[in-house]
Amino acid sequence: MGQGAYLLFGALILAPVAVFAVQASGRRETDATATGARLPFLFRAAKYAGAVLGSLVGGLLRVRRRHVEDSLSRSGLDPQQAGAMYRRLGRGVFELLWLSLPGKRALRDVVLIDPELLPWLDSPRGLVVATAHTGNWDLTACAAASLLSARERRLTVVTKHFSHGWLDRTWQGLRRKYGVDLISAGSVWGEARRSLPRGNVVAMMIDQAPERSRGSAPGRFMGQPCVLDLGPCLVAGRLGVPLIAVFAARDADGRQVLRLAGCASPPKPGEPLRAWAEATAQTLNDWLEVQVRRDPADWLWMHRRWKPLPGAAPQRRMQRAVSDGSAEISA
Structure with missing residues (x-):
């Protein structure tokens, strides 16, 4: 639950x-x-x-x-x-x-946007955002979508679903009401290829353990071994679009603040995409760790972030996927 x-x-x-x-x-x-x-x-x-x-x-x-x-x-x-x-x-x-x-509420009154983030929202090549379950992530997504709509751009969020149908419809409907486009993990690549060239934004969570070995790699988070989700990095690297980390936080007055945590450097000429994606995914998680340690109560600790991949030999399967190049984008 x-x-x-x-x-x-x-x-x-x-x-x-x-x-x-x-x-x-x-x-x-x-x-x-x-x-x-x-x-x-x-x-x-x-x-x-x-x-x-x-x-x-x-x-x-x-x-x-x-x-x-x-x-x-x-x-x-x-x-x-x-x-x-x-x-x-x-x-x-x-x-x-x-x-x-x-x-509809006036979200500018309750969500502040980091001024350093604003120029990235106007990237003509589109933008991939790595984010996490910090602050009130759904509220800030609605605020970001409203801001992008005013710029004639769209925000697409990769989402999961509740098992309760009516609850899931209510949750998804609330976000759509404020202009958030929602897709499942299996639709990421196709939607990214359609949406990003139009200057839109695709946001993906990085703080949940991947369910499949494809599109993942071993790493560390909060000082513990974990499985990294390479999805945002693979999308950004393959399509040549900027990749940034943005996390929500709550200020002293109770408002949410969307802060730019960092901007990933693009792959160097000749650098294998997979190697770049693994290193960049670790960097994204390092940036998230800084925020979580700054305010531990503001992150969703209920997720089983450090669980291994399903199956008897997850690490062996994961390493095989890396070595044979069969890894795919998985959000």
């Missing part, structure tokens, strides 16, 4: 929380933050509703709590950070429920 579980619980208690928040605010839509910026009141109220939800799921029900604490400990971090992670994840669910209310 991941964020889908939070949505299930959040949906049950959204109505009374929303009513209480509106009554407490005197039916005001916005309230001032410490910096003077005005944020929607219900957006800020998500902090308190999310704390209750996070305590329920992470404390009382202990959904993957042992896994989260063990992962923090193995990474050399305080396992007590688990509680804050569950509260922030609960907060993010209520922010998405606020986002799903009738009409």
